[in-house]
Each structure stands twice: as structure tokens, then as C-alpha cells.
Amino acid sequence: MRLVIYEQHSGGFHHEIENTKVTARLRKYLVNGTLTSEGIRVLLSTLEQFQESTRFHQLQRVICTATATIRQASNQEEVKRLVEEHTDFKLRILSEFEEAYYGYLAVINSTSFKEGITIDIGGGSTEITYFHNRELVNYHSFPFGALSLRQQFVKGDVPTVGEYIELQRYLLEQFQTLPWICKKGIPVIAIGGSARNMVKIHQNMISYPISGLHQYEMDKSDVELVLQHIASIDFAELQKLEGLAKDRADTIIPAVEVFHTLLQVTEASSFILSRKGLREGLFYEEITKPFGVLYYPNVVEESFHLLAHEYEIDMHYVMQLMKHTTALCKELEKCYAASFTKEDLHFIRRAAKVYNIGKYIDEESSSQHTFYLLANKTIDGIMHKDRVKLALLASYKSKLSFKQYIKPFETWFSKEEQRKIRMAGAILQFAAALNVTKRNAVEAINILESEEGLIIYIWCCQKVLAEKVEAEKQKKQLEKALKRNIKLHFQIRS
Numbered sequence: 351m352r353l354v355i356y357e358q359h360s361g362g363f364h365h366e367i368e369n370t371k372v373t374a375r376l377r378k379y380l381v382n383g384t385l386t387s388e389g390i391r392v393l394l395s396t397l398e399q400f401q402e403s404t405r406f407h408q409l410q411r412v413i414c415t416a417t418a419t420i421r422q423a424s425n426q427e428e429v430k431r432l433v434e435e436h437t438d439f440k441l442r443i444l445s446e447f448e449e450a451y452y453g454y455l456a457v458i459n460s461t462s463f464k465e466g467i468t469i470d471i472g473g474g475s476t477e478i479t480y481f482h483n484r485e486l487v488n489y490h491s492f493p494f495g496a497l498s499l500r501q502q503f504v505k506g507d508v509p510t511v512g513e514y515i516e517l518q519r520y521l522l523e524q525f526q527t528l529p530w531i532c533k534k535g536i537p538v539i540a541i542g543g544s545a546r547n548m549v550k551i552h553q554n555m556i557s558y559p560i561s562g563l564h565q566y567e568m569d570k571s572d573v574e575l576v577l578q579h580i581a582s583i584d585f586a587e588l589q590k591l592e593g594l595a596k597d598r599a600d601t602i603i604p605a606v607e608v609f610h611t612l613l614q615v616t617e618a619s620s621f622i623l624s625r626k627g628l629r630e631g632l633f634y635e636e637i638t639k640p641f642g643v644l645y646y647p648n649v650v651e652e653s654f655h656l657l658a659h660e661y662e663i664d665m666h667y668v669m670q671l672m673k674h675t676t677a678l679c680k681e682l683e684k685c686y687a688a689s690f691t692k693e694d695l696h697f698i699r700r701a702a703k704v705y706n707i708g709k710y711i712d713e714e715s716s717s718q719h720t721f722y723l724l725a726n727k728t729i730d731g732i733m734h735k736d737r738v739k740l741a742l743l744a745s746y747k748s749k750l751s752f753k754q755y756i757k758p759f760e761t762w763f764s765k766e767e768q769r770k771i772r773m774a775g776a777i778l779q780f781a782a783a784l785n786v787t788k789r790n791a792v793e794a795i796n797i798l799e800s801e802e803g804l805i806i807y808i809w810c811c812q813k814v815l816a817e818k819v820e821a822e823k824q825k826k827q828l829e830k831a832l833k834r835n836i837k838l839h840f841q842i843r844s
Contacts, residue, residue, distance in 0.1 A: 351376075351393075353400040354629055355407060363659045364637070368403055372396045373597040376419045377473040377497045385423040390432060397437045404438065413632055414439035417449050418475035418495065446491035450477035452631030453541045454486050458645045459634040460626040461565060462731040463539065467531055467616055470541040470627060471605055473497035478612075480530055484645065488530045496544050496601040499608070507585035507600055514581075517604060521611040531616050538618040541627040543598065544605035549623045550593030552576050559758035560738065564625030564728045570613045573621055577606050625728065649731035654703050657729070661710045663703070670790050672702045674781035681797035687804060687832055688773060697736075698774050701743035705778055708745065721745035721755045735762055739771060746775025749830055776831040783820035784808065791817060793843065803835030810842050 355368040374396055379389025397414075404412055414433070420426050421443050433441040444452070453470040457463070464484055470477045476492040494502070503509060503517045526532065549566050552558075555575070580588060580603055589599040598605075613621060638644060646652040658665060675698055682688040690698075708719025724741035732740065738759050746752060752772055756763070763771070784792045794809040808821070818840055825836050 351396050351400075352629065353403060354633075355403065355409070356633065360659065363656050364633075367407075370400070370403065372399070375473065375497065377495070378501075380419055380423060380474070383422065383424045385420065385425055385429055390429060393429070394432060394436050397433060397439055401437050401439070411636075412439060413442070413636070415442045415444050415628075415632065417444055417628070418472055418491075418493075421445070422474065422493075446475070446477070447489060449475070449628065450479050450489040450491055451486065452628045452635070453477055454479045454481055454489070454631070455634050455644065456541065456626040456628065456631035457481075457539050457624045458484050459638070460630065460649060460730040461539065461622070461624060462649050463537060463622075466537045466539045466622075467534060467612075467618070468539045468541060468624070469545075469609070469612055471496050471544045471608055472542065476608065478528065478531065480534070488528075490528055492524055494524070496598075496605040496608075499604040500601050503604065504600075508581075508588070509603060514603075514607070517607055518611065521608060522615070525612055525615040531612075534616045535619055536616070537620050537622050538609070538612055538616055539622045539624050540609060541624050543595070544602065545609065545623050546625070547594050547598050547602060548573070548576055548606050548609065551580065551591060552593075554593040555579065560734065561726045562728050562734065562737075563623055564730070565733050566623045567733060568621045568623075570610075570618070570621070573606065573610050573613060577603075577610055580606065626730075650700075650729075653730045653732070654700070657704060657707070661707050663707065664788070666790075667785065667788055668703050668705075670785050670788075671705060671778075671781055672699050674784050674792060674795065675699065675702050675778055677795040678777050678781055678797075681795055681806075682777075682832070685797055685799040685804065687797070687799070687834060694770065694774065697739065698743065698778060701740055701774070701778055702781075704740065704744045705782060706744065717745045717747040717751060738762065742771050743775050743778060746772070746779050746827075748827060773831040776827040780821065780824050780828045783824040784817055786820040787814075787816045789814075800837075803829075803837065804832070805837045805839060808838065808840045810840060813842065814840060 351372045351374045353368065353370045354366060356364045357367045358364050374392050376385065376389050376393060379386045379392065420429055423429060426443060430441045430443070433439055453468055457466070457468050458481065465482045468479045472495045474495040474497060476495055478490045478492070479486060480488040499517065503513050503520070505513070509517060546563055549563050552568060552572055552575070580591070583591070585599065588594065589596050594602060609621065657663065676695070679690050679695060679698065683690060704724060706716050706720055708723055709716035711719040721741045724744055725738050729737055742752065742755055745755065749772065752775065756768065791810045791812045791814045792808055793811050796807040798805045821838055825838060829836050
């Protein structure tokens, strides 16, 4: 059971101010289809604790939902009545469809995938959805979860070989009843605590160099690696395993086998973790409702909009930076000094939106802060590799600092990719130098090729001493990236 409290700021930015989890395991109190008096006591006691927080914050809007265990309880109406009598909350029991739908809604509002299969393993049910062109197409709720699978198939703390084979057989049979997921060859996007714990274990196993779980990507062999590792150690070691919550030690093997079997059946292209799940789905429904939409038209653009508000980014400055960067790229292409794909230009413009964002923390060491912040901050819609690429671009200062920043990620990028990132970073840095006073004095840029190298003509509407000094200072990084000598000519238009 979990309580999450969000605070709304101007510009649509929401900040999580409390996140409290209580391991209630109500599933074990579901006996012969009825939630026992002890189970009801645990439920009410936990809600009363949550109530201390909701009253302290004087919350006017609280959504209290229950899923599989209460849904499957024959005495659910009694449970609802007792919750209303003893607490401030009104319990809403989600249907199988609603539970699947809110998981889908969370994924579609926090990733850029247009097609995928989602899976959310709870204690007593597992929800599967298939979406195409970001629209929900199919859903199914299986009457098993991490806890119920353990109760059904595992007698001890960890499964025996025989129990494990029976579990595999059962899961394979269950998933094969859904023809719309078989051999789909698309990403499987997982939601929930079991998936988060599996990802944490994998990140620790490979010494993952950045923080963040949302949109973490694994393939089938990575899942198998985790499975082999957790199956090879005894229960005492499992409880102490880095990345695994102690209260999930007895359910992690059945849960990971669910992911493993689903990847086999779907022939998935990859396994992605969504840090956003059912509760975020409910939250997204609340914040998008006033606009009459179910999901953000563009998740990445929404993320950058929120970043701009959170870090007080000057959007007038950003527009000028994007204008100069685009002009430089076009002019460099005209004289065959560089070439850019549509994707390259799109990424450079995106980096311009967060260029030097680290100055919000400290002006003197803004490059270091920019890289660390962007590399480690969850940005909905952007995968981890692209997040690091964005960080390298937006923080570019010199070849030396670039080498320092990229060192833990050298295997992520080919030599050609590294060269292109360096060049784009140098262009972005030079473009920023042309508006160092934020007076928007530079109106146009032309580049000509000469025997000595490149001549950059910078047309201004007024005198620009500071821009001249800064551009001369930064042009050497551009010269190194392009391997050309550069002369600058600042001219005032009459």
C-alpha cells in the first residue's frame, strides 16, 4: 500500500512531496475468497496512518483505489463501508480493465513508444495491454501475481527445480492464450515493484554509470542473467542482495520468470522499465482532464516545457540560440565543412533548449552541473543513451571535458558518434557565444570557404564587443572539431 502526495507549481510542474510505502500483503489475508478480519484490520490501520499525512497537508483531493485483492474479495462491500466509517477516504475498487488502462495511461504519458505491450505484476493479478499508434487495442488481466504465484508453486523460500519447471509451464500456457501478444516483436514495457527490483539488480551487476530507472532498457539475455544470478544464491543471500527490497526476496524469482516467459512468447525487441505505473496513470487522468485529452501529444516536448519552468530557462535566449545554431549548421553544410541528418539537427535543437542548464546550480561550474543533471535526471520520453548524448551536447566546453564526461559511456557510442557529438557541442557553444550579452545583436551568419580555411561573417544590428571576445575565445573548439582554421568577421548592417 502506498501514499503519494503531489504539489502543483506554476507552469504545470508537479513535485512529489511524500511517497510512503507499507508492505501490507493483503493477499495472504484473502482466505476462501474473503478478506479476513485481520486483513481488514491491517488495511484500516495503514489507511489511518496515511490519514495523518493527508490531514497534515490539508488535502482537498485524495484518490483512494484498490486492486485485485479487494476486487476478488466476496466481502468487498463491507470493506468499502468500513473504510468510509473509520477514515476520511472513499475506496474505489478498480475493475480489471481500469487497472490495465491506468497502467497503459502511465506508459503512454511518460514514454515515446508508439507501439508496445505493457505488463504490470501486482500481488494477486497481472495486467497485460497492447497499444498501437499510442491507442489501447487489447487488454487482459490474469488472476495471478507475484505473491499468488509464490503461494501456488513454491513451498519453501525459493523454488525447487521441479517447482520452477511447473511455474514455467503454467506461465507459458497462460500467455499463449492471448494470440494478440504472440511473436509480436515489439518492446515489452514493465510496470511495478517487481520490475523495478529486477532492474536495480541488473544495474548493480553491471555497475551502471548513471542513476534512474525509468526507461531503462534490457534484452532477453539481460533478464536471463538476472534470473540465473538470483536462482544461484540461497535465500539468506537473496535477502541481502543489492538492489532487491528485502520484502520482495521470496517473490522475485516467480516475478522475473513472468517477464522472461513473456519476452519468449512475444519475441520482444527489448524489455523497458516504466517507473510510472498505475498511480501515475490515475494522476495523469486528473491533470489532462481539463484539456480534454487522454495523453500528451508529445511527451518529450512536455518534458522540456516542465524543465524550462523547473530550472527557470530563458526561452527568448533559447530561441535565439536555436536560430544561430541552425544557421551555422546550414552554412557549414553549404561549404561542405560538415553534414547533418534530420535527426542530428533535431537533437542539436533539443540540446539548445537545455544548453548550460547547470548554471541554475552554479555559474562557475555550470558545465559539470549541466552534464550530471541531464545524464542523471529522468526525462520522460528520452531513453538513457539519448539522455547521456543530450548531456554531452548541452554541457560541451572543451575536448578535454568531453573526454572526461564520456569515459564511463565510451562503449555506448561509436567513434563516429563521438565525433559528431563533439562537433555539434562545439557549434552549440559557439552559437551561445554570439549572444553572450543576451541583446540579440546578431541577425545573420554566412560562412565562406577560403584557401586558409573558413570565414564566418557575423552580421549585427549594433556594436558587439562582448560577443566578439567570446566568439574568438570559443572558435578554437570549433576549429578542432571541424579540423579547419576559422576567421571571424563581425559587420554592422547599415
